[in-house]
Amino acid sequence: MGKQMTEMLKGTLEGIVLAFLTGNPAYGYEITAWLRSQGFTDIAEGTVYALLVRIEKNGLVDVEKRPSEKGPPRKVYSLNADGEKHLEEFWTTWGFLAERLENLRTEGK
Amino acid sequence: MGKQMTEMLKGTLEGIVLAFLTGNPAYGYEITAWLRSQGFTDIAEGTVYALLVRIEKNGLVDVEKRPSEKGPPRKVYSLNADGEKHLEEFWTTWGFLAERLENLRTEGK
DNA sequence: GCCACTACTCAGCGCTACTATGTACTGGTA
DNA sequence: TACCAGTACATAGTAGCGCTGAGTAGTGGC
Numbered sequence: 001m002g003k004q005m006t007e008m009l010k011g012t013l014e015g016i017v018l019a020f021l022t023g024n025p026a027y028g029y030e031i032t033a034w035l036r037s038q039g040f041t042d043i044a045e046g047t048v049y050a051l052l053v054r055i056e057k058n059g060l061v062d063v064e065k066r067p068s069e070k071g072p073p074r075k076v077y078s079l080n081a082d083g084e085k086h087l088e089e090f091w092t093t094w095g096f097l098a099e100r101l102e103n104l105r106t107e108g109k
Numbered sequence: 110m111g112k113q114m115t116e117m118l119k120g121t122l123e124g125i126v127l128a129f130l131t132g133n134p135a136y137g138y139e140i141t142a143w144l145r146s147q148g149f150t151d152i153a154e155g156t157v158y159a160l161l162v163r164i165e166k167n168g169l170v171d172v173e174k175r176p177s178e179k180g181p182p183r184k185v186y187s188l189n190a191d192g193e194k195h196l197e198e199f200w201t202t203w204g205f206l207a208e209r210l211e212n213l214r215t216e217g218k
Numbered sequence: 219g220c221c222a223c224t225a226c227t228c229a230g231c232g233c234t235a236c237t238a239t240g241t242a243c244t245g246g247t248a
Numbered sequence: 249t250a251c252c253a254g255t256a257c258a259t260a261g262t263a264g265c266g267c268t269g270a271g272t273a274g275t276g277g278c
Contacts, residue, residue, distance in 0.1 A: 004120060004202045007234065010265050011116025012206065019213045029225050038209060047266050049226060054265085071224035071274050091214060093113045097121065098207055100147060104128040105200060116265065119234050138256050156235055158257060163234085180243050180255035 013043075014051060015090035018083055021061065025078035028052055052077060060086050122152075123160060124199035127192055130170065134187035137161055161186060169195050 017031060026034070032048045052075070055061050060083035064076045079087070126140060135143070141157045161184075164170050169192035173185045188196070 002198075002202060003233085004199060005206070006232095006266060007120030008202055008206055010119040010234080011113060012210065013266075014116075016210065016213065019210075027225080032225095039205065040209075042267095044267055044269095045226085046228080046268075046270095050228085050266075053227085068225070068274085070276075072226060072272090073274095074225070089111075090113060093111060093117055094210060094214075096148065097114075097117055098210075100149075101121065101125065101128075101203060101207075104125065105203075112264085115235060115263095119265080122235075136256080141256095151236095153236055153238095154257085155237075155239095155259075159235080159259080162258085177243085177256070179245080181241090181257060182243095183256070 009040075012094070013047070014055065015087065015094060017048070017051060018055070018060065018079060018087040018090065021077060021079045021083070022087065023079075025064075025076050027066075027074040027076045029074070031077075055083070058086075059083075121203070122156070123164065124196065124203060126157070126160060127164070127169065127188060127196045127199065130186060130188045130192070131196065132188075134173075134185050136175075136183040136185045138183070140186075164192070167195075168192075 016035070020026065020031065020034060028045075028049050031052075032043065032045050035043045035048070052061075056063055056077070060080065061077045062080050064078070066074050066076055068074050125144070129135065129140065129143060137154075137158050140161075141152065141154050144152045144157070161170075165172055165186070169189065170186045171189050173187070175183050175185055177183050
């Protein structure tokens, strides 16, 4: 992946995953596959699992273990109330940044 | 500053500064002041100077030392050809990310 | 028996922004 | 004269996040 993208994903990848989880519980492997289908082709598996561990530790998601037909049991993550609040703050922060950048891109300064 | 913003600035702050520098040579103190006027009220001075050192080392800017009426001499940075190319790539990367996020925000998935 | 696919884990690294502090010059003021 | 605010730059150390690379484990097909 481009170095620029790697740096830019810091902070935003978490928001992307939280947004995906909204009303849509999912497990790690599934999330990785979805990200890749969205064009984030080079997101490493390890990155996603580490992110999931982190948001679980931070209490933004609830986790449920479910047996899989193929392979090891899945850890299904769903957004909880704290996660929703965190996601809202994420959108606020993102909105601010996106607005600034859009201004910079179109008019310059 | 919020932790979210801190993380989200990674990668984008450099682009913001490069964009500001386009056709508008400036020095560190001035850039810091401008960023604060744009709402990035908590950007630390040290952060900007470190960033300027980095982009100079990476050959994205040319530097000229000019005496100041008040205080130490200024280091005036201006975007060079490599910097412009880098900025273009930044906009491409940003554009991709912004599009994905805008989709996520409006429709959800 | 081997390989591909599913599914999760973890140690170590690189990069960027932040914290905190220091240097140095000018001008006002008490 | 001493002090302080404002201008201007520099830097060592820290935290956080995504990446690399490797490993473990279960299922099914050839």
